[in-house]
Amino acid sequence: MTSRKLIHNMNPRFPNFLPLSSSTHFSSPFAPKPPSVLATNVIKSYLEAGLVNDARILFDEMPDRDVVAWSAMISGYTSRNRPADAWAAFRDMLPDVRPNEFTFSSVLKACKIMNSLPRGAMAHALALRHGFLGSIYVANALMDMYAACCDDMNRARAVFEEIGVKNSVTWTTLIAGYTHMGDGHGGLDVFRRMLLEEAELNPFNVSIAIRACTSIGSQAFGKQIHSTVFKHGFETNIPVMNSVLDMYCRCIGLSDADQSFGEMVERDIITWNTMIAGYEKSDPYKALDLYSRLMLEGHVPNCFTFTSVVAAVANIAILGLGEQVRGGVVRRGLEDDMGVANALIDMYAKCGSIVSSCKIFKAMRCKNVVSWTSMMIGYGSHGHGKEAVALFNKMVESGVRPDRIVFVAVLNACSHTGLVDEGLEYFKAMVYRYNITPDQEIYGCVVDLLGRAGRLPEAYKLIEAMPFMPDESVWGAFLGACKAHKLTELGSKAARRVLDLRPGVAGTYLALSSLYAANGKWGDFARMRKLLKGMGSKKEAGMSWIEVKNQICSFVAGDKMGSHIDWVYEAVDTLGLHIKDAQYNPDLQCLEDDLE
């Protein structure tokens, strides 16, 4: 039966409609239901089936829409991710029908989804006026809304403290509020208080508490809660075990995660996604193996799966493999997902095809700050610094607010393109216009920016003015610049600071020795080399790789690659000729350092 036909059958203007007479008694279970109840039931069925517009048509044809019908419609819009329609319906009902606690809990959820504090606060005021703040449903929904819409937990906390008799949802909502905001310690504090007040553990509060442990990297608490999982028999609950797996992947180790994964009797797509994300960086081949296995077991990969699988391919950097995975994305109609598209931009750039990155980026209908950043980093790593900087300006023009990571990208692009003054302007804008507090990474970028351009006194001044102790990455950038510009005095000063922070790092001694060599200080050079030999530790080799027929061949300076080494040196000679053609005199000293 089509929805229109059904609506006609239900409509009081049609003869087959059940009439509502004053003699009808509703107390008996066999008594006919009033029309509004029947209509609301049909509306609910439509909403459950996802036929939101049909539900609305029927709703609009109802002659007497009571609070239940309105609440069902508002709740339907909210659960079908149409929060603006839910809010509009809420406003429309107010002049005629008095909302109840069901209405408020649904509309507050809509405010949460819209991330709209003004609307949420208005709903709060109305709930107060109508006297529904005593409802635990309304109070919990209010807490949840404030946790999602505010920058801190103060308002959510105030609502929580006002609740006389808290239930398990109250506790879980507050713990989740802190944890999702990034305050895992706050979440765990509430969890501890919950235990002290002898509230019961359940799979909801346990899984969010594990997530809180993961967010603060607490192995001890994480393991402790994992043992609680067994004590309470939650090891068969999939969301709980998914949290446990994620905690092992991020905080403890992949082999432990693997063990728990193997012990799970039942798994869902999130289980597989968690493991794939866990392996994506450290063992991308294993991540791809899991991807194949999940499909063999009958699961359907989703956008989360592909985001991690595409990232794994980016780490392997085989373009052919990337094209295959992209085929899977397109087959499942997921190419419009923002997360997947962002991962594809990064993957293509890392596989060497910046043109494909550009195509994906340009085809995106919606872009977020990650999309712009991925494209900028792609341009930067392909030597197109000016394009990266231009993209930053375009991003700001399009109304996207830059975050700290975008500034890392634009500062790196400026640094590699020699746009020093522009880079300094971006640094100032970051601090004063966007109120982003620079961290070690940002200072490292600015030191690198100034250092590459030879403006080392300014770089040194900046380091001295830092409001916290510079770490080895900041000093490392400075040392690199001293080496490039052959400034021995400043360089050895920087090296001493790096060694104070991280003693025994071979790379620092190596950088220092080449600095001495570049300035003809052979005595100091010999002393450094002797020290290095005595340390017995080696600098981590910088590795290069090339894709040949879908296979990756990696090599380091001085590598013996059998018969292939001749090809490599031939290619290096050709490059050398090109470099000289471009009127550049290559510095071969650095090559010899690496060969030591």
Add this chain to the structure above:
DNA sequence: TTAGGGTTAG
């Protein structure tokens, strides 16, 4: 006849 909390990415 209408309402609630947890897990995966960038």
